[in-house]
Amino acid sequence: MLKSIILFSFLVGCALALGPAVLATKGAVWPKPQAEEKTQDYYTILPHGFNFKVPDNVGCPNFLNDALTRYWTIIATAGSKVSQNSWTRFQADGNFLGTLQTLNIDLEAGCESEDIYPKEGDSENYTLVVDAQGATLSASTIWGVLRGLETFSQLIYVEQDSLIINGTTITDGPRFTYRGLLIDTSRHFEPLTIIFAMLDAMAYNKFNVFHWHIVDDHSFPYKSRTYPELSDEGAYHPFSKIYEQSDVARVIEYARLRGIRVIPEFDTPGHTSSWGASHPELLTACYSNNEPNGNFGPMDPTKNSTYDFVTQLFTEIVDVFPDNYFHIGGDEVDFTCWQNNPDVGTFMGENNIATYKELESFYIQHVVDILDNLESQYLVWEEVFVNGVVLPNSTVVHVWKNNGLTTLRSVVQAGKRAVYSSCWYLSDLQSGGDWNGFYKCEPVALIDDEAELDLVVGGEACMWGEYVNEFSIVPRVWPRASAVAERLWSDREVTDVNDAARRLEEHTCRMNKRGIAAQPPNGPGFCP
Amino acid sequence: MLKSIILFSFLVGCALALGPAVLATKGAVWPKPQAEEKTQDYYTILPHGFNFKVPDNVGCPNFLNDALTRYWTIIATAGSKVSQNSWTRFQADGNFLGTLQTLNIDLEAGCESEDIYPKEGDSENYTLVVDAQGATLSASTIWGVLRGLETFSQLIYVEQDSLIINGTTITDGPRFTYRGLLIDTSRHFEPLTIIFAMLDAMAYNKFNVFHWHIVDDHSFPYKSRTYPELSDEGAYHPFSKIYEQSDVARVIEYARLRGIRVIPEFDTPGHTSSWGASHPELLTACYSNNEPNGNFGPMDPTKNSTYDFVTQLFTEIVDVFPDNYFHIGGDEVDFTCWQNNPDVGTFMGENNIATYKELESFYIQHVVDILDNLESQYLVWEEVFVNGVVLPNSTVVHVWKNNGLTTLRSVVQAGKRAVYSSCWYLSDLQSGGDWNGFYKCEPVALIDDEAELDLVVGGEACMWGEYVNEFSIVPRVWPRASAVAERLWSDREVTDVNDAARRLEEHTCRMNKRGIAAQPPNGPGFCP
Structure with a gap:
């Protein structure tokens, strides 16, 4: 009785539809790294017997410790039901490398300070090697370390009752330096817990810009210290549906620790x-x-x-938000x-x-x-x-408008820098698993010139808030925005939708496991 | 930057979009009663000073007590922030009737037994009168009492810091006796907590049939006592993604106490x-x-x-599920x-x-x-x-297929009874608030003959499970299914979409308040 087309039915057997529509990968990385080689060799990981070895004098030990605590917990939780002694059964296998106890972290250039804030153009590159000698993550910046830790955590998978990681060599870095997600907190107010969940999910997808469309026509939830009456009178509720200065500071800090910039938008003269x-x-x-x-x-x-x-308000905003960019709207x-x-x-x-x-x-x-x-x-x-x-x-x-590819070309031909969103409006819905449309969109399809390509700094998925509230925004965004994340991070040639479907099936379950209420991407299935 | 059309923008001021897109009603009932008169007179209700007066020898005191406990809690929670002394400020108002302390329940024909189970054709009619003499709910069946309690709870609203109920006379009953919601637990498994939440929401919308599409191609989560291997081998997981016999019994009981029939489907020979x-x-x-x-x-x-x-399996199913109907599929x-x-x-x-x-x-x-x-x-x-x-x-x-109106007519012209779903596939998505399409669908548009009309027993909203999981099914269904609920309960002439939008805005917040993670129906807004 299902009228809607099952998009991925071609992936399953012709007559026997038993089980999930798309077979999930195991230990595949989303978004796909620039270069990745895996071997048949593998380690087991004993979740609570695992540690990180960090550089001396790193410059931001607290920052790094926060990240390592997060990923230690993710790894330990992935294996919480795993028998500590199960690896012994692998010992007869020639590909078995033993138990991986340590990820060595090599932060080449150190970290300038505990207060380090991500800037556009900062390197996020890293290399990750897991071989018979052990496992090492190398990066020149703390941002590269964060991205590499995310990748490392995704390489680990459960096989029978063991945590496994294969021999792997990854050299990785983003295609675009600006990979954004817009959240609109004016049309519907989103509580802080939701914003934190969204920032977590952004980190799991290597997004690095939270475009906070914080105010608009319908409500003004930002509590200004200069003009508090703006939210006293303009918020949906003057106490329960506002962002206090302390809330904004927590959002910025939560994002910073995940290598995510927070760019506020105060749109004028309309909206x-x-x-x-x-x-x-x-x-x-x-x-x-x-x-x-x-x-x-x-x-x-x-x-x-x-x-x-x-002038008064924007002086405050520039002071409150540390990013060197400010979205001033104008639409x-x-x-x-x-x-x-x-x-x-x-x-x-x-x-x-x-x-x-x-x-x-x-x-x-x-x-x-x-x-x-x-x-x-x-x-x-x-x-x-x-x-x-x-x-x-x-x-x-x-x-953002229709004919965006043409507009984008005009912008860079005029020597201006550009971010693209036209095909990544998450408020546009299709029945079924509609991430494919987002995935297939190539932002620079009309641009050939190398210097013009350099002016396209990236793209952004936009979750306008008219029809999402705190109960629906997380499954509405994830894993649909993941498609945009891969388009913006991975190589332009990464366009195989069937391969992406299998990895996205795993990645969605990974997000679910980590507490992100993502909806299913590919039709029938379950998370192990 | 919002490309999608704001469906209800015609309801707001031309240039000033401040605040919600649709102004919510206060104390309006969903689905709309058959006949309702309200006066300017009103009572306040002191939430913890409120009680029900129930008939002696009702025949099913425990059943009734369960319902009254639920509604007492809903009313008390609606007013949990309400000042106990606020009503004094109304005393100078000529429309103020005082404090309503009691809802008298008049169950005319009594209740046959504690085990009473809803059958097709059972009366759900009730009358509800709130006037200077007090408040009385009258019904000939326990099902009518349940529907009337739901209505009574919806009449109460918060005004400033007080709970208010207006003088009201309602005579009500459903247009169709079968008002169903299909949930598919095969394509994605839904945990019991989700099914209970769905049954709660169904009661809030006066649905009375849970069509449990329990097994299908992709998984067999029903744990049969005759053939337990069906779920041992055919479920997504043999322990964590099945419904034990005790689970099924709890679902049936939870539904029964809300006046909801549970009709299982074991679809053969396909699926x-x-x-x-x-x-x-x-x-x-x-x-x-x-x-x-x-x-x-x-x-x-x-x-x-x-x-x-x-034969063996269906003998078990007919024994396990008390409903006198069984959906045998055949599609x-x-x-x-x-x-x-x-x-x-x-x-x-x-x-x-x-x-x-x-x-x-x-x-x-x-x-x-x-x-x-x-x-x-x-x-x-x-x-x-x-x-x-x-x-x-x-x-x-x-x-269920396209051209359903014509098929429906053929069915009843052949003297068979019919349930309609063609236009109520909740898996069909449109951008924006897409409940309108469900709302506007008139199932018997092509049928005039009175005897043929009688053969249309009702309709059903279908939530196929391919693209919803436990994280997304509740906001996907609600309040979209509410549109179907009103079409099936209310008079055929209730077709004013603007009026419905205002009531649905309130009803969605009402569901949110009661713990149902419904998404917003009408664009920008908030719940008070």
Whole structure:
């Protein structure tokens, strides 16, 4: 009675559908490493008899210890039901290398400080060797160590009642330096526990940017220290549905310890209705029949007080969020209220502004200047570029609309940097396991020039919050966003959907095992 | 940056999107009662100062006490943050009726026994009156009391810091007597806690049939006492992913106490791969090049041993499940292996069976005879009817394919009873809040004749399990299935989607509050 097509039925026997639709791999890595060789040799691991050997004088022992504790726990938990003596039965096998007791960590260049924060362009490369001499993870940065630890943890699998790791040589690093996930906490508020779970899952998928679309039209959950009234009046609830300064600090720290940048977005001049709950003077009054009708449109670009307010707020934001990038939005500005507000018309006449697009650019140019003065760099949605705002080359243009491949090419041909999202809207649903569409999307399909390719810094999966709440966001995102993670990390030639399906089946169960409420990717099945 | 259409944006102000997309009702009932009048008068309720007054000699005091305990807890929890003294501020208001301390329950015909089990056609009607004289719930059956208690609990809402119930007169009862939800525990195993949560949510939506699609091709989680090897070999895991007899009994009891029938489905002759894990002789061996190729098709209809096995198993099932209906499947039979197995060809020749459809009917006719001998009634998927199997008029034909409205009409025109599901496949996803499509579907749009209308016993929402696991099934089903619940309970003229959206917004928060992880129905919003 199932009408929907079983996408992977071609992978199972023709008539006997017993068991899972897709056979999961064992010990396969997601996202797929750049270069990986495995041998038939293998170790067993005694979960509670395993340790890490760390460099002396690493520079950030607490940071590293936090990571090693996480991964020690993951490994111990993977093997919690494993018999400590089971390895003895392997001893007659010529491929059996014995018990692996130690992962040696070689952090070549040390770690500058406990406060180290990930920056765009920081190396995440690592090498991992498991052979008869033991196991060694080498990286030049602490971020490479984090990525290598994740890979190491994924190589371990359960075979009968033993934890096994095969002889393996991996040389790895990301294809794109910016691999983001957008979470929208304005349309529905997401509690901190959910954000922490999402950051955990991001680390399991080697994402490195949390784009926090923290406020929007519907609510303003960020509790500003400069303007607390913004959330007092503009949040869904002034106490229970806000992010206190201490909450924001915890999110940033939780992410940092996983090598994830937190880029906040305070989108203007549209998407700001919630700002108007406490500061209606910031918004453009809408008119009907030459009188204000009580509604409000985008930010009012005609008043100096608007820019003064934005300067004060953004000065705070740049201080609160350590990332050197800030997403300033600039998308989907509805011109209706600019058109019917007579003061806006007068202002445009006085300032020789002929069109509403020019007025939008006038506004954004002011915001860009504010950020330049704050020595912050910024991302903008593609409209800002398309409308011709003068932008420094450090700007990252976030491409999201249809025909994104063409827009992306225009951006890099203009010498600007770009992040791509057009095909990775997780709010777009298909029946069945719909990760394939995300997986098959190649962001630079239209770009050949090497210098232009270098300007594509990466991509981002977007989970807009209209139709997800705290009960549904985790299974909605995972493992669908995992498809984007592999596209952004792995080599461009990694496009085998059948191979990906088998690894994603394992990876989804891996996430489930680690407490991430991911939904099934491939049809019928179960986690062992 | 949101590409998907905001379905309900027409409900909010043109330019100011602040706050939820749809304003929730307060104290509105889902599904909408047949007749409801509310007044401006109102009581407050002191949550812990509230009680029920129950009939003497009710006949099933424990059953009733279980229900009253549930609803007392729901009411007390709704008001757990409510000030006990807040009602004093209402005293000056002429509409204020005081504090409602008691709901009187008038169970007119008593309750036959503690073991009472819901049957098709049992009355679920009730009347509920809240006026200056107090509050009274009247029903002729215990099922009506359950439905009325649910309604009563939904009438109560929080206003400022008080629990309020308005003066209300409701006369209510279902449009259709069969209002089902299918859960598939074969494609993914669902733990008991999830099934209990689903049954709770069903009660909150006045569903009354849990169609348990318990086994299928991919796994056989039912632990048979006659043939335990079926799950030993055919479940995803022989201990952790099965339903013991005691588990099944708990599900039936949990459902019974909520007025929900449990109808098991053991689908044959297709969808039986998992049976073959322990009993391959039940299945038709597939041939290639005149030799068995190791694969297996549907049940082997040519052997007496097949029917003997089915008789033994179904004798057990009819004993284990108290419902007088049993879903025997009969859908989607793949004829390939019947076609290439030479023994099947010989059998057909000897028995003058000309087509594979006839052979399928031959098989089903045997199963139908088995059930008739067991004095059990049954549902069948529509293929069984379409293929011309001789069926008694007690049979319910389950219509699920496209063109279902036409098929449904054919079924009732042939004098058979019918349940409709074609437009209520919860596995079919649309971006955004897609409950509207389910809501707008009118099952008897093509049927005018009164006697034929009477043969449509109801409908069923189907949650096929290919793409949902224990982490995603609850938000996938709720509140989408709620749309089906209202279509099947409320009057045919209840079709106002905007009104439904506001009530569903409240109802979803109500479910969340009661521990059901429902997803948001209508776009941006929050639960108070």
